[in-house]
Amino acid sequence: MVAKIEKIVSILGMVVLFLLAGWLRTNKVGQVPAGFYADEAAIAYNGYSLLETGRDEYGKSWPALFRSFGEYKTPTYSYLLVPIFKIWGKSVVVARDLTVISGLLAIIGVMVLAKMWFKRWPVLWLSGLVLALMSWHILYSRSVYEVNLALTMTIWGVVCLESGLKKTRWNWAVGFGLLAMSIVTYNGARVVTPLLGLIWLILNRKEIFSNNNRKWVVVAVLVGLVCLWPVWRVVATTGFWERAGINIFNNGQGNSYDRIWEWASLLVAYFNPFYWFKLGDPGGRSSWVDLALMFGWQLPFIAFGWKRLEKESNRVIFWVVGWLLVAPVAASLTRDPMASIRSLSMVVPLSLLIGLGMGEIVEKYKNWGRVIIFGLFLVGTGRLYLSIFKMTDYYRFRDWDYGLAQVAREVKKIPENIPILYTGKKINYIQLAYFLAKPLGYIEDNYGRNGSDYYNTGWWPDNKKIGRVEVREIVWKEDIFKDQIIIFGELGLEQDQANEHCLATVFEIRGLDGKRIFWGVRTNPELKRLMGDRGCGE
Amino acid sequence: MRKLVLFIIIIGGWGWSLLKEPSHWSLETIFYPAVGEEKRLFEEKKGLDISPVKRFYYNKATIYFNRYTANFFGLLDVNSYFFGGHPREDVSGRVFRPKMFWLLVVPFFWGLWRMRLGSKWWIALAVLAVLRNPDGWDLIMVVPMGLIIDNGFTNLEQWWRRLRK
Numbered sequence: 122m123v124a125k126i127e128k129i130v131s132i133l134g135m136v137v138l139f140l141l142a143g144w145l146r147t148n149k150v151g152q153v154p155a156g157f158y159a160d161e162a163a164i165a166y167n168g169y170s171l172l173e174t175g176r177d178e179y180g181k182s183w184p185a186l187f188r189s190f191g192e193y194k195t196p197t198y199s200y201l202l203v204p205i206f207k208i209w210g211k212s213v214v215v216a217r218d219l220t221v222i223s224g225l226l227a228i229i230g231v232m233v234l235a236k237m238w239f240k241r242w243p244v245l246w247l248s249g250l251v252l253a254l255m256s257w258h259i260l261y262s263r264s265v266y267e268v269n270l271a272l273t274m275t276i277w278g279v280v281c282l283e284s285g286l287k288k289t290r291w292n293w294a295v296g297f298g299l300l301a302m303s304i305v306t307y308n309g310a311r312v313v314t315p316l317l318g319l320i321w322l323i324l325n326r327k328e329i330f331s332n333n334n335r336k337w338v339v340v341a342v343l344v345g346l347v348c349l350w351p352v353w354r355v356v357a358t359t360g361f362w363e364r365a366g367i368n369i370f371n372n373g374q375g376n377s378y379d380r381i382w383e384w385a386s387l388l389v390a391y392f393n394p395f396y397w398f399k400l401g402d403p404g405g406r407s408s409w410v411d412l413a414l415m416f417g418w419q420l421p422f423i424a425f426g427w428k429r430l431e432k433e434s435n436r437v438i439f440w441v442v443g444w445l446l447v448a449p450v451a452a453s454l455t456r457d458p459m460a461s462i463r464s465l466s467m468v469v470p471l472s473l474l475i476g477l478g479m480g481e482i483v484e485k486y487k488n489w490g491r492v493i494i495f496g497l498f499l500v501g502t503g504r505l506y507l508s509i510f511k512m513t514d515y516y517r518f519r520d521w522d523y524g525l526a527q528v529a530r531e532v533k534k535i536p537e538n539i540p541i542l543y544t545g546k547k548i549n550y551i552q553l554a555y556f557l558a559k560p561l562g563y564i565e566d567n568y569g570r571n572g573s574d575y576y577n578t579g580w581w582p583d584n585k586k587i588g589r590v591e592v593r594e595i596v597w598k599e600d601i602f603k604d605q606i607i608i609f610g611e612l613g614l615e616q617d618q619a620n621e622h623c624l625a626t627v628f629e630i631r632g633l634d635g636k637r638i639f640w641g642v643r644t645n646p647e648l649k650r651l652m653g654d655r656g657c658g659e
Numbered sequence: 660m661r662k663l664v665l666f667i668i669i670i671g672g673w674g675w676s677l678l679k680e681p682s683h684w685s686l687e688t689i690f691y692p693a694v695g696e697e698k699r700l701f702e703e704k705k706g707l708d709i710s711p712v713k714r715f716y717y718n719k720a721t722i723y724f725n726r727y728t729a730n731f732f733g734l735l736d737v738n739s740y741f742f743g744g745h746p747r748e749d750v751s752g753r754v755f756r757p758k759m760f761w762l763l764v765v766p767f768f769w770g771l772w773r774m775r776l777g778s779k780w781w782i783a784l785a786v787l788a789v790l791r792n793p794d795g796w797d798l799i800m801v802v803p804m805g806l807i808i809d810n811g812f813t814n815l816e817q818w819w820r821r822l823r824k
Binding site: 382383385386387389390392393394395396399400403410411417427431456458503504506507511512515 | 712716729733735741745746761
């Protein structure tokens with residue numbers, strides 16, 4: 122009877138956990154974060170372009186890397202969007218749903234790891250709950266970034282490698298395949314994933330290289346190599362190594378000692394409670410308002426978890442500490458302090474440590490422990506609700522390029538014979554292309570089908586054209602004398618200038634703080650010529 | 660002997676920084692009225708939601724709570740102890756002084772393994788965080804930091820011996 126009740130409670134708990142995790146990730150996913158940032162739009166647009174034409178925005182047929190803004194984006198997210206857009210259609214919600222699903226799978230993966238390593242149900246539940254309510258993980262589970270996809274592949278890759286030690290060795294092949302795919306999916310994984318593989322290799326070297334298992338190792342390695350096929354295609358190009366150029370040892374100032382000091386300070390920041398619980402990531406798109414990476418009340422549980430970890434087997438200690446140490450290695454090589462996106466993999470060992478610490482409290486204080494932890498999670502959920510759904514958009518909508526969907530809607534209303542000039546941020550061309558749903562045919566003249574140099578030049582033209590919409594800087598002396606509609610960004614045009622150049626308002630887009638963020642105006646060349654420098658007055 | 664040398668190194672570096680750039684040693688607490696940007700932001704955030712949930716998180720105690728947690732976690736800022744606050748010297752309201760030789764960060768992290776710090780140090784930390792500007796008073800952290808670094812050297816020594824075997 123008791124076992125039956127426990128089973129029912131477990132199932133109910135699982136349902137509640139996933140309802141909560143799902144709600145925090147799916148609720149208003151199309152509107153929060155408000156806007157659709159250029160990187161998100163580039164990934165989504167290239168998926169859409171592949172679906173429509175079999176080519177990317179530059180006209181390259183099924184590329185292994187997307188040149189995008191010249192920084193060469195990894196391909197997996199865009200490729201996965203092809204069938205998804207085909208089935209459910211193209212929208213911000215659909216594009217972000219892939220990362221939502223990926224985030225939920227990551228939670229299950231962490232729970233499986235907790236069960237395999239700590240063999241205690243409370244730790245399984247609590248680790249899952251910690252990740253489900255971790256603001257760090259929620260952010261990247263609600264926005265189109267490859268990193269979350271890669272993280273889920275890494276987690277499940279490790280799950281397969283670990284389970285392959287006990288069950289069927291075929292899991293190794295799946296694990297190698299997933300880990301290889303994580304490398305294809307996210308640049309940072311090129312450093313972190315092999316290091317995790319090395320941990321597994323060191324811990325299980327005797328078993329892996331025993332005579333019985335050799336053939337399985339060969340199969341797994343072969344599967345991994347095949348899954349790395351997109352990498353082999355481009356490994357010798359400058360595009361593949363483009364992101365490696367941002368590391369401080371390539372770009373740093375000062376001598377070697379200064380650079381090592383700089384790198385050490387950046388690395389230490391990833392293990393700094395001040396950054397974890399108070400500062401977070403300083404980037405506007407990398408955090409929620411008034412929320413750091415984790416809740417401050419989780420600090421003692423990390424300490425309890427750390428203490429409890431000492432009692433675990435050397436194998437488990439090596440995995441958890443090893444993962445924690447290798448996760449920020451790639452991130453620490455870049456100059457950004459506490460780059461939460463590049464160090465996302467840290468959420469796994471941190472969730473496990475906090476879960477372990479909480480499990481200790483539950484086991485020690487029984488019902489009181491449960492009540493305290495339930496209360497803390499309740500407080501945490503309320504905090505997440507306020508920050509994510511009520512506050513972040515008001516302060517961060519500019520960071521997420523809010524308003525371009527509305528601009529595209531206004532553009533569609535303008536008669537086809539009127540040319541349009543967009544003078545906002547250069548990078549916004551991709552959002553306009555996405556929201557205007559212009560297939561490649563409209564912009565191929567601007568980008569050319571320069572396939573041979575595609576992976577090497579990093580060429581990113583200044584002036585773009587999406588159908589009749591030109592995206593470039595305004596040339597005042599010429600553009601006001603052409604009959605057209607000019608769209609300005611927030612700081613692009615003052616009322617005085619509009620009067621001076623006889624520009625008439627066609628539409629305005631306002632931000633969530635009520636301020637005008639886009640302003641579409643119609644030129645009047647004849648009147649401007651007539652009025653000259655006097656302008657058109659009020 | 661090692662403890663003594665360590666203590667001299669740490670207190671020497673830290674003390675030197677205090678001599679070079681003296682602290683105000685202020686005993687003013689975080690319970691001062693909010694003005695300017697702090698107040699404006701608080702009022703703005705309070706106005707963004709009207710649900711009862713908001714009242715729990717944005718009320719009279721919020722500003723003090725935020726100041727307290729900023730100080731508390733600021734006192735745990737490893738980068739401020741070893742790197743003079745680098746790479747986030749832009750955080751306002753904090754004094755960044757290099758307190759210890761940065762390479763001591765290695766035994767410091769190593770020392771966190773199997774380290775037992777008495778609760779008195781956590782209480783000291785909690786009390787220090789009540790001060791508006793704990794700079795200078797945080798010198799008290801020399802002791803727990805030194806103990807952790809010392810433990811780190813012990814752990815490193817043991818690890819090295821095991822490795823040689």
